[in-house]
Amino acid sequence: MFPRTRRPLLAALAALAVVAGLSGAASCDALRRKSSLEELATTQLSTETAPWYIIHGILVGGPELTLRDSGSGAVVDAVDYLTTERQIKDRTGRLISSPYREDELPRFPRTDGQFVGQGHPNQFLATLTGVGIPLSHPVVLQGGGSFTLADALESAKLNLRASQILVVPPEAEFEDHELGWSIGLIADTLGTDAKWQNKWGEDVSLEGLVEIAVQRPLGWGSCGGTHELSGLARALRAHRAKHEELSGVWQRVARYLDDGKARARASQHEDGSFDYEWAQPQPREAQTELVLNRKVHITGHMLEWLALASSPEEIGAPYLQKAYAFLESARFREVALEPGRRGTSIVGYGSVTHAVRGMNLYRQKLAAAHTGAVNDKTPG
Numbered sequence: 001m002f003p004r005t006r007r008p009l010l011a012a013l014a015a016l017a018v019v020a021g022l023s024g025a026a027s028c029d030a031l032r033r034k035s036s037l038e039e040l041a042t043t044q045l046s047t048e049t050a051p052w053y054i055i056h057g058i059l060v061g062g063p064e065l066t067l068r069d070s071g072s073g074a075v076v077d078a079v080d081y082l083t084t085e086r087q088i089k090d091r092t093g094r095l096i097s098s099p100y101r102e103d104e105l106p107r108f109p110r111t112d113g114q115f116v117g118q119g120h121p122n123q124f125l126a127t128l129t130g131v132g133i134p135l136s137h138p139v140v141l142q143g144g145g146s147f148t149l150a151d152a153l154e155s156a157k158l159n160l161r162a163s164q165i166l167v168v169p170p171e172a173e174f175e176d177h178e179l180g181w182s183i184g185l186i187a188d189t190l191g192t193d194a195k196w197q198n199k200w201g202e203d204v205s206l207e208g209l210v211e212i213a214v215q216r217p218l219g220w221g222s223c224g225g226t227h228e229l230s231g232l233a234r235a236l237r238a239h240r241a242k243h244e245e246l247s248g249v250w251q252r253v254a255r256y257l258d259d260g261k262a263r264a265r266a267s268q269h270e271d272g273s274f275d276y277e278w279a280q281p282q283p284r285e286a287q288t289e290l291v292l293n294r295k296v297h298i299t300g301h302m303l304e305w306l307a308l309a310s311s312p313e314e315i316g317a318p319y320l321q322k323a324y325a326f327l328e329s330a331r332f333r334e335v336a337l338e339p340g341r342r343g344t345s346i347v348g349y350g351s352v353t354h355a356v357r358g359m360n361l362y363r364q365k366l367a368a369a370h371t372g373a374v375n376d377k378t379p380g
Contacts, residue, residue, distance in 0.1 A: 035328045037296070040335040040347065041356040046070045047081065050116045051098055051108075053337055054082055055127050056353040060360070062131045079133055082124070083149070084140040090116050091339075099139055103199065105155035106139040106147045110175075115339040119175065120222065122156050125149065126181035129189055130234070153189055156182065158199040162208050167215045178221050179213045180231030187235035191242065192250075210235060211249050214256045218263060219279025223354075226301035229260055233308035257309045264302060265319045271295075272326030274302040293347045296330050299323055300355025307361035312369035315362070324362050327355050 041060045045053060048070040058065050058078055065078040087095050090111040098117055099106045108124040111117035118124045128149060129135065135150040160182060169177035186194050186206045195205040213232060219225040236253050240246070246254055260279070267278035273295040290298075303323045310320065333345040335352055 035359070036331045037300075037327060037347075037352050037355050038359070040332060040349075040352045043335050043337070043349070044068055045078070045337070047076060049337060051082055051088060051124070052111075052115045052117065052119065053349050054078055055118070055124050056350050058082070058131060059127055060353045060356050063133055079128065079137065082128075083137060085142045088116060097142070099141065099152070101141050101143070101145075102155065103158065104145075105158070106141055106152045107155050107159075108152070120178050120181055120227065121176070122181040122185050125152050125156060126185035126231075129153075129185060135189060153185070156185065157196050157204070160204055160209070161198055161200060161202065162204050162212065163202055165209070165212055167212055174221060178228060179209055180221070180227035180229070183209055183213060183231035184234035187231075187238040192235060192239040206235070207249050210253060214249065214252050217279070218256070218260050219277075223301045224274075224276050224298050225279060226298075226305045229257065229305040230308055233257060233305055237308070261306065261309065261314070264306060265317075268319050268322065269295075272322035272324075273299045274323065278302065291344060292330060293332070293344075293351060296327065296347055296355055297351040299326055300351060300358050303327065303358030303362060304354055307358055307365055310365065312365070315365045315369050320362060324359060327359055330355075 041057075044067075045057050045065075046068045049057075049067065054065075054067070061078070063079055067076040067078050067081055068074075069076050083099065085097055085099055085101075088098050090096055096109050096111070096117065099108050101107075109117040110119070110121070128137075133149065135148060135153060137149045139147040139149060139152055141147060165177050165179065183206065186209070190206070192206055195203065198204050210232065213228055216228070218229075221228045232253055236250065236257065239250050239253075243250070263279050263281075264274060267275040267280075269275065273290070276290070276294075276298050278298075303320070306320060306323070307315070310317070314320075330347075332347040334343075334347075336346050336348050339348075341348075
């Protein structure tokens with residue numbers, strides 16, 4: 001699919017073998033010594049853990065993630081737990097159902113931004129499908145009925161209203177306008193030619209949503225705009241799998257992501273970390289005062305989308321090696337499973353899981369490039 005450049009790849013593999021103990025073959029990964037962040041990502045979650053943290057655990061642990069029942073101590077399947085309706089408390093103490101029934105279809109609730117229910121539109125469903133959970137997986141709601149994730153996808157489609165999603169939304173309400181999860185979800189499950197009608201009778205298409213996203217400035221949205229870029233990278237990968245040539249909005253997506261890669265390289269600090277203001281045009285003042293946990297947060301999110309968006313020729317680039325090495329060298333004594341905890345030795349669980357996912361994607365794509373794998377099989 002892509003011409004192969006052996007020398008840069010071999011140099012990248014040699015560097016990674018020194019930094020991460022990886023020889024380049026995927027089979028050697030089990031022998032590699034786990035980093036501090038990877039160890040923290042395996043922290044045991046329980047049935048008292050908020051769904052927001054559980055979905056981040058699934059981001060790294062995938063379909064096999066388990067929880068510890070806080071009462072009996074039994075092992076509980078995390079995906080089954082997350083897709084079975086139960087009462088949870090939002091950060092104001094209000095009881096809400098997750099998932100819940102709306103228009104006779106299952107939906108995952110949005111709560112007050114983050115850390116309880118999903119903090120962004122279609123975050124949970126996009127994450128579940130992205131790690132390979134099939135649409136046939138059951139969703140259990142109180143009051144009966146037979147539902148699956150496919151029904152939750154139908155609900156997502158019905159509630160996507162492109163006419164209300166602004167190119168330049170008010171910043172205070174940006175979470176309602178973020179498209180990254182919806183774009184990645186639709187592209188991976190329905191394809192990039194998907195078109196449908198929402199519950200207001202309006203015509204919606206994936207290409208129309210993508211068109212809105214690429215008109216926005218780079219770096220807009222949560223976590224330095226990285227979730228929007230991850231969604232676009234997922235969509236472009238899905239489009240390339242079915243279309244040999246890029247045209248129309250897909251050419252603009254490719255250029256948009258290439259511009260993002262160039263700005264990321266320009267913003268990288270000497271230690272390999274990235275800047276929260278990475279997307280701002282040069283020259284600008286680098287955020288040299290960032291503490292380690294903040295550096296890990298943005299650099300993990302950056303490596304995640306960059307690994308998704310990088311071709312086999314690009315994955316061995318020195319700036320990606322440096323970002324990986326920075327994350328691999330980061331050391332913390334404790335991971336926080338609730339919001340608001342601060343300390344130089346503490347790192348948030350969301351930061352950890354996105355960083356580890358970025359590291360995993362990087363290693364997988366580097367190994368695939370080295371072995372000459374024809375198709376990119378890294379998870380969404």
